[in-house]
Amino acid sequence: MSNNGSSTLQRGVSILGKLFGGLRKGPSGERVRHLRKLQKRIGVRFTDLSLLEQALTHRSYSHVTAQTRNDSNERMEFLGDSVLGLSVSQYLYLEYADRSEGALSKMKSLLVSRKVLSAVSRNIGLGEYVLLSGEESDMGGRDRTSILADSFEGVVGAIYLDQGYRSANRFIRQFLLADINDILKDEEHTNYKSLLQEYxxxxxxxxxxxxxxxxxxxxxxxxxxxxxxxxxxxxxxxxxxxxxxxxxxxxxxxxxxxxxxxxxxxxxxxxxxxxxRGKRTAEVAEVPKPKPAADKPTRSRRARGEHGIAASRKRIAEERKEDAKDTSEVAREGRRRERAAGEARAEEG
Incomplete structure (x- = not known):
């Protein structure tokens, strides 16, 4: 898109903002210089500075300056809340593709909570730019969680009306989503009501x-x-x-x-x-183990069998030896008789 086309679009969005917010009187002198500092801080240069002025106007200030409630940031906050929700949902959907719908809902709920948005507003320093009544300011309104969170949403709505979704989304990513990991890990941001509900x-x-x-x-x-x-x-x-x-x-x-x-x-x-378990273990330990009788052999059946075979072999070997001895004696007796018979025949001849 050309620069001329972009400028035309911004003017068109600014006109829409005026129709949305009604005709407003822009900030004057010193206030303009003050808001320019804020523009530098957030990196956004407004075409219609009255949008930023309204985004930072608390209802207490509208009341004491005889303005209507619609001149406060409540309507701008309503719009900014929706833009913020879309930006955060889009980011979570794209960056956490593995998370379920329930998990994404919890993450979004935390990121857009008042506690987180007020902390972001403190980091930016929005409190010093918010328009409050003297009484509200004296009561600590510039650091009140609800006022700071509403002001952040109001600024988002103002950026959207002045420059469109792309600029508003860039602002949200820079000041909120850039710290998403720290926010999600911080126990101070835990939603205990949600956890109790699940329990x-x-x-x-x-x-x-x-x-x-x-x-x-x-x-x-x-x-x-x-x-x-x-x-x-x-x-x-x-x-x-x-x-x-x-x-x-x-x-x-x-x-x-x-x-x-x-x-x-x-x-x-x-x-x-x-x-x-300890008691059962102790009971088992106390049961005495049976001792083998002293007068009975404790050889196994296999040992007894092997002993019997060895005895049989020994007995057979002894019997064979006796037989061999007997055979030898018979042979010697036969040879002795033959010699004696031969000697007798020799004497007779």
Missing amino acids: VQSKRLSHPVYRVRKEEGPEHEKEFKVDVVVRGESWGTGRGKSKKDAEQNAARAALEKRQGKLAARNAVNGKTRSEG
Whole structure:
């Protein structure tokens, strides 16, 4: 596509953005210079800078400046969420061809979670560019997980409206998907609610129910205490700055508790089996082995047979020797008589 064609496309998308977001008054003076720094940081130069301005406008700021709620980033966030989902799904589908649909869904759920998106926003430094009311800013809104995650999605939506999907996809890959391996390995990003859901399904139990037990602290620093209940029984309790964090911690406590019980049960069963084997071994060791009688020969049948054959051969040899002896004596006696008869005949002649 030629440069003229590309510029025409960008102007067309920008006009679409104005129709989508309504007529907006662009940022002025100092704010423009501030947003230019952000553009350099993210590597995107907006044709319509008012889109980026709206993407970073929190509803608290719209309220105190007498603007409507639609002038905040909520609609931009809605659009950016869909663009983000498509980009991440496309990437996972192409890069992890060996993974099942279920595995890809889990990976996507983690990557587009508020916890991950807020961490990416902190790395970019989006918090310092978000427009907040003075009260919201004083209450720590620039570092609040929900505001940072929404702002990231708003910026994605703004890039899409200003320059199209290709630029938005490039932004997502550069700042989110480039760190996918570290994100997937980080235990802090583990979805314990999903793991607990899989566990109860494997046991054919009812779905976990999360119940808020207590809310403590002022409005801007609330802490929630949540129980996770399965079959009417509390499996774990968690605390957090938001209900979602408290639910995650409750699910984690439930899993650790169940895994601890399983490990203890296996250890007990293993010890019992080991003791049983040891006892049986000791019983076998105590049984005395029979000793051979002292007055009975312990020669085998084969040995006894060989002894009998040898005795027979010896006896036959002795008999043959006796026979030979007898034969020799008879022969000598015959020769003696013949000599005596010859001597007698000689004397008579």
